[in-house]
Amino acid sequence: MNVLPIAGQLLRSRFSSPLFAVGHRLLRNDTLRRRLVRLADRWLSAQLTADKRTFSAGHRFAEERWLIARAVLHTVDRLIARQAIAPHVTGVITKLWGRALGLMVAPSPAWRRFQAENGCRPPLLITVSPGHACNLHCTGCYANSGPGTAKLPWSILDRVVTEAKALWGIPLVTFSGGEPLAYRSEGKDVLDIVQKHADLLYLMFTNGTLIDKGTAARLSRLGNLTPAISVEGLRSRTDAWRGAGTFDRVLQAMAHLREAGVPFGISVTVTRANCQEVLADEFLDFFFAQQGAFYGFLFHYMPIGRHASLEAMMTPEQRIAFWRRTWEVVAEKRIFLMDFWNFGTMVQGCISAGREGGYIYVDWNGKVMPCVFAPYAVADLQAVYAQGGTLNDVWRAPFFQAIRQWQREYGYGRAEPSRESNWLRPCPIRDHHGTFRELLARYQPEPEDEAAGEVLADGEYCANLVAYGQHLAEISQEIWEEEYLAGRSLAHR
Numbered sequence: 167m168n169v170l171p172i173a174g175q176l177l178r179s180r181f182s183s184p185l186f187a188v189g190h191r192l193l194r195n196d197t198l199r200r201r202l203v204r205l206a207d208r209w210l211s212a213q214l215t216a217d218k219r220t221f222s223a224g225h226r227f228a229e230e231r232w233l234i235a236r237a238v239l240h241t242v243d244r245l246i247a248r249q250a251i252a253p254h255v256t257g258v259i260t261k262l263w264g265r266a267l268g269l270m271v272a273p274s275p276a277w278r279r280f281q282a283e284n285g286c287r288p289p290l291l292i293t294v295s296p297g298h299a300c301n302l303h304c305t306g307c308y309a310n311s312g313p314g315t316a317k318l319p320w321s322i323l324d325r326v327v328t329e330a331k332a333l334w335g336i337p338l339v340t341f342s343g344g345e346p347l348a349y350r351s352e353g354k355d356v357l358d359i360v361q362k363h364a365d366l367l368y369l370m371f372t373n374g375t376l377i378d379k380g381t382a383a384r385l386s387r388l389g390n391l392t393p394a395i396s397v398e399g400l401r402s403r404t405d406a407w408r409g410a411g412t413f414d415r416v417l418q419a420m421a422h423l424r425e426a427g428v429p430f431g432i433s434v435t436v437t438r439a440n441c442q443e444v445l446a447d448e449f450l451d452f453f454f455a456q457q458g459a460f461y462g463f464l465f466h467y468m469p470i471g472r473h474a475s476l477e478a479m480m481t482p483e484q485r486i487a488f489w490r491r492t493w494e495v496v497a498e499k500r501i502f503l504m505d506f507w508n509f510g511t512m513v514q515g516c517i518s519a520g521r522e523g524g525y526i527y528v529d530w531n532g533k534v535m536p537c538v539f540a541p542y543a544v545a546d547l548q549a550v551y552a553q554g555g556t557l558n559d560v561w562r563a564p565f566f567q568a569i570r571q572w573q574r575e576y577g578y579g580r581a582e583p584s585r586e587s588n589w590l591r592p593c594p595i596r597d598h599h600g601t602f603r604e605l606l607a608r609y610q611p612e613p614e615d616e617a618a619g620e621v622l623a624d625g626e627y628c629a630n631l632v633a634y635g636q637h638l639a640e641i642s643q644e645i646w647e648e649e650y651l652a653g654r655s656l657a658h659r
Contacts, residue, residue, distance in 0.1 A: 203243045207236060226650050227583075230512055233496050240500040241460055245429065250458045252427025258389030259429070262337070262367050276335035280558075287522040288334035289561070293538060295342045296323050296356050297349035298530040302373050304396075304408045306435065306478060308471040308539060310617060314344070316530045320351040320358070322548055326528055327363050329557045340369045342538055344530060347376040357384060360391050369394060371433050371463075375412065377419035379426075386426035394433040394463055395419060399443045400452065407435070420457050431461035436488065437478045438467075445491045454501050464492065464505040468539040468596060469631070471617060476630050479596075482638040486645070489590070510592030511650060514578045518594075519569035520561045521578065533614055534560045536569055540595045541614035542606060565609035569594065572601065588646040591638050599631035 211232070245251050251259075273281075280288040297317035300307075318326075330336045339359075346356045347370075360368050367390055374395035377385075385391055395416055398407040405413050423430045432453050434444050443449055444464070453459045466485070467478050480488060489508040495501055510516070517524035518537035527535045533543035544563035550556070560566075572594065577587025591597035594605075606622065613619035621627045 199243060199246060203239060206239055227511060230493070230509075233493070234502065234504075234512065237496050237500045237502040241502050245458060245460060248458060250424055250427065251429050252386055252389075255386060255389045255427050255429065259367070262365070262390055274335035276332055280334055289330075289336065289520045289525050290523045291336050291338040291340055291525045292326065292330045292334075292557075293340040293342055293525050293527045294318070294323065294326055295344055295527075295529045295538075296346060296351075298344045299348045300343055300345040300373070301348055301375060302345070302408055302412065304373075304472075306407070306437075306467060306472060306475070308468060310472040310615065314530075317344075317349060317351055318528075318530055318532060318548075320354045322532060322551070323351070323356075323359060324362065325551065326547070326557070327359055327366070331363065331366065333556060333558055336366070338367045338369065339363075340371070340525070342371045342527075345373055345376065346370050347372055347381065357381075357388065357391070360388050364388070364390060366390065368392070371396065373408065373412070373416075374419040375415040377422055379422050382419075382422035382426040382428055385423070385428045392429050392431065392460065393423070394431045394461070396433045396435070397453070398435055398437075399440045400449060403440050403443060417457070420459075424458055429460045430458075431463065432459050433463040433465065436464050436466050436480060438480050438484060439478070441480050441484050441488050445488065445495060450495060450499060450501060454499075461502040461504065464488075464503060464508075466505075466507045466596075469627070470539060470541055470621070474617060474621065474627075476627065476634075479634070482634065482641055485638065486641060507593055507596075508590065510589040514580075514583075515576055515587070515589050515592040516569075516573055516578075516594055519566040519573075521570055521573055526561065526566070529614060533612070534563075535611075535614065536566060537595070539593075540602075541618040542611035543614055544609075544611050565605065565611045568605050568609060572605070583651065585643075585647060585651065588639065588643060589650075590642040590646050591635065596631060597635045597638060599628065599635055603628060 246256070277288060298314040299317065300313075327339055330339070341356055349356045356370070360366075370391055370393045372393050372395060374393065377393065377395075385393070396408070397413070397416060398404045401413040404416070405411065420430065434440075436444060453462070466480060469476050469479060485508065489505075492503055492505055492508060496503055506517070513523070516537075518526075518540060520526045520536075525537075527538050528547055529535065529543075532547040532549075534545045534547050535541060535543050542565075544565045545560045547557075547560065550559055576592075577583050577589065580587070583589070594602045613622065
């Protein structure tokens with residue numbers, strides 16, 4: 167009897183949630199878990215063979231999905247073997263992931279209602295920066311955070327999450343900043359939202375320095391939030407970017423999280439200066455093998471925010487080298503990495519502006535923007551609420567609609583990719599800056615802050631970003647056509 171198709175069907179079925187809830191207990195048995203991992207690995211390999219028919223032109227799209235899934239599978243195996251995840255935390259997470267998988271097969275009433283009213287699927291998540299305040303003052307901070315006081319009232323933050331569930335059926339909320347753990351409003355903090363909406367998964371980008379034993383223990387009790395802790399390399403690089411002593415405080419936070427059995431990851435701002443260090447074996451072994459990080463988010467430095475610098479960006483040549491090395495790490499080391507620029511091929515381009523399966527961003531003032539790195543707002547959410555509006559009214563903003571139209575024209579949702587849909591350069595603000603400027607001029611969204619307004623009047627800034635995108639197009643197009651459209655496999659490069 168071939169159990170592989172049966173296993174796959176069960177994982178996709180509406181019974182996935184109870185199966186996951188029971189399965190987490192079985193995963194604590196080392197012998198059984200290893201057998202399950204081998205079985206799942208075989209099933210994923212079988213899926214790869216079947217999924218190659220998804221894009222008749224090439225195999226690499228399916229291969230990348232398989233490599234990421236396998237990296238997640240083996241990472242979970244490693245962490246459970248090390249007893250790095252508390253049993254009750256495993257239970258909460260697997261139950262919620264089971265529910266999220268079930269949504270893909272049996273959508274919630276909110277999901278179905280949104281699709282019926284709008285003719286497309288809703289966003290998958292929402293990203294919120296509850297407060298602008300931060301206890302650090304990092305070089306190049308996209309949010310220009312520091313000892314500020316701007317923040318969303320807790321009641322508004324609660325309403326945002328409540329509406330995103332009720333109107334879109336989201337399974338995931340992301341907290342950004344400022345520093346989320348510095349947020350306080352109406353006698354509550356950001357973890358009070360996590361506790362109130364315990365049916366959701368949460369990802370929190372944090373500098374980690376406020377995670378003490380008590381916070382780690384609270385995260386363990388909640389079980390449904392994973393912190394992504396910011397590092398810029400090893401000690402010297404991180405302290406140079408974030409302040410002396412930060413690296414040691416980060417390691418202490420990771421120790422508290424390991425002790426409490428809370429899964430955590432790292433978040434890296436990738437620059438021209440550190441792009442080799444953060445994918446070097448020494449860095450990867452330190453954070454993933456020694457410290458026990460679950461995942462790594464690789465955020466290319468974007469020239470916005472504090473002291474925006476085009477010189478800090480990776481060059482197009484560095485970006486291509488970084489793309490190759492990242493997939494090498496995922497394939498060979500089986501480490502779960504996510505790069506929203508170089509992995510545009512995984513999600514068919516840009517996921518901003520409330521695209522199907524994408525997200526929108528709400529900052530500490532209630533300004534709603536297409537992306538964390540596109541600081542131009544279509545609305546003040548607090549004003550929208552005061553006038554009786556909802557998140558759906560914001561989602562329908564003309565600027566957002568125009569970006570979603572560009573995403574579709576650039577290939578999102580097509581059965582087959584084309585020469586023109588080069589998803590190795592998916593970002594409108596950086597890889598297609600001329601097009602983005604045209605949309606800004608046409609729809610006039612409000613700059614989030616003074617810095618975002620200043621760059622609009624900087625002709626040199628605009629010209630250099632346009633030139634960057636053109637150069638990236640020139641050196642990535644051959645890769646796009648040969649390795650994606652022509653089906654050249656990673657295994658045969």
